Amino acid sequence: MTAPTPVETQLRDAGLKATRTRIAVVAALRDLGGHQTADEVSTALAANDAVVSRATVFNALDDLTRAGLVMVADAGPGATRYEWADRWHHHFVCTSCGAISDVACPEDSPRCVDAPGVEGTVDDVQVIFRGTCSSCIGPGAETT
Amino acid sequence: MTAPTPVETQLRDAGLKATRTRIAVVAALRDLGGHQTADEVSTALAANDAVVSRATVFNALDDLTRAGLVMVADAGPGATRYEWADRWHHHFVCTSCGAISDVACPEDSPRCVDAPGVEGTVDDVQVIFRGTCSSCIGPGAETT
DNA sequence: GCTTCACTTAGACTATGTCTAGTTTAGACA
DNA sequence: TGTCTAAACTAGACATAGTCTAAGTGAAGC
Incomplete structure (x- = not known):
């Protein structure tokens, strides 16, 4: 054993x-x-x-x-994505190529952002940053 | 005309x-x-x-x-939900009853949260608060 | 070892979203 | 105002994601 x-x-x-x-x-x-x-x-x-x-x-x-x-x-519509919960973090989604990357949470805590005016208890906060990743901005960027 | x-x-x-x-x-x-x-x-x-x-x-x-x-x-898995873009705000999702409610964005701006270490340009930021809404906490709460 | 109940299975089913090819229509221009 | 063109719309088939059900399996408590 x-x-x-x-x-x-x-x-x-x-x-x-x-x-x-x-x-x-x-x-x-x-x-x-x-x-x-x-x-x-x-x-x-x-x-x-x-x-x-x-x-x-x-x-x-x-x-x-x-x-x-x-x-x-x-990360929006499509199949739900899962990952190993190593540490609390947020996500950056590239609207051009669809890539998802982790964004470090400064406080490493599920309660890192204040929830003003929420009527209820907040268990966790997920922040999703949307934009264009460096490889899509750079030369030879995908333009889908 | x-x-x-x-x-x-x-x-x-x-x-x-x-x-x-x-x-x-x-x-x-x-x-x-x-x-x-x-x-x-x-x-x-x-x-x-x-x-x-x-x-x-x-x-x-x-x-x-x-x-x-x-x-x-x-608001996570399930059908994508749309709403009239009156003003920029975030969302609170009740994990008990599934209700979605708006959370005022203090800055009323798509760039209201800082994105530390993101390699690329951030166009907008969506914050999702998850927890239990007041009607599910209170007496007669749904327990689905 | 027995019992119980959570877990797993197969696969049908529902919901959501995409694609295609033909038709319609908004808007530009003469 | 009429014509033209590209964008928008349509129907419906198709693909993918996720749920449900009922029966079988096995881990854990006694």
């Missing part, structure tokens, strides 16, 4: 079972890095001999998000 | 034709208020005897967004 990994501990702390699938999903997101769709996660799992059904991937990502192990990277 | 409305002027300024459909879409969003899906806009147009195809609604909303007449209210 080996000691539980931090992922297993965090899952149990969130009242969830530390199943093979969930651990594999976290590992896949950590290994892949960046911002992956549910479909990309599913493909990565399959490549690691851990074939899981679509519904299970969605369920697992949803559970892991609530457990704080996975972050949703909102 | 009547003088062009502000909507018509803004469309032409953006290099777009001021068609009946586009004007009707803006009017529908303004009249409905709040955050509407493409489907809801389509239904509202149909109710006003302005039946348009789904593709046209998506095209029109896309064009109007680029013209600055319509704002996209990102």
Whole structure:
């Protein structure tokens, strides 16, 4: 018997079972890095001999998000993108090429921006910066 | 011949034709208020005897967004929500009931939050506050 | 070892958004 | 005012994302 990994501990702390699938999903997101769709996660799992059904991937990502192990990277319409919740940060979306990059959160905290006049409790704040990334501005920029 | 409305002027300024459909879409969003899906806009147009195809609604909303007449209210997965771009603001999403409400932007500007370390140009910043709204906190709260 | 219940599965289903080719129309210009 | 052209609109097929359901599986508590 080996000691539980931090992922297993965090899952149990969130009242969830530390199943093979969930651990594999976290590992896949950590290994892949960046911002992956549910479909990309599913493909990565399959490549690691851990074939899981679509519904299970969605369920697992949803559970892991609530457990704080996975972050949703909102980038507008299209497939929802997930990433390993290493540290709290925001996102920059290039409106030209669609690339998503991380933007460091100065306070590394889900409550980094003040919410004036919100009637309710704020759990976290996601900031999305939209614009044109340096590679699209530079010479040979895509003009889609 | 009547003088062009502000909507018509803004469309032409953006290099777009001021068609009946586009004007009707803006009017529908303004009249409905709040955050509407493409489907809801389509239904509202149909109710006003302005039946348009789904593709046209998506095209029109896309064009109007680029013209600055319509704002996209990102609220995570699900249908994209649009609203009349009255003034720049952010959004509060209740994770319990899914309601979206506007949060005044202190600076009323698309560049209200600093983007530290972004490699590129930032055109606008959208802040999404997530939490529980007052009606879900209070007695008789929904527990969906 | 037994029991319970959360988790997983397959796949049908719904919702959302895109694409294409032909038709219509707004707006420029003579 | 009439004509022309490119942009906009249409219908509907298609693609993709996400949800739902019912039955099977297995982890964890007793």
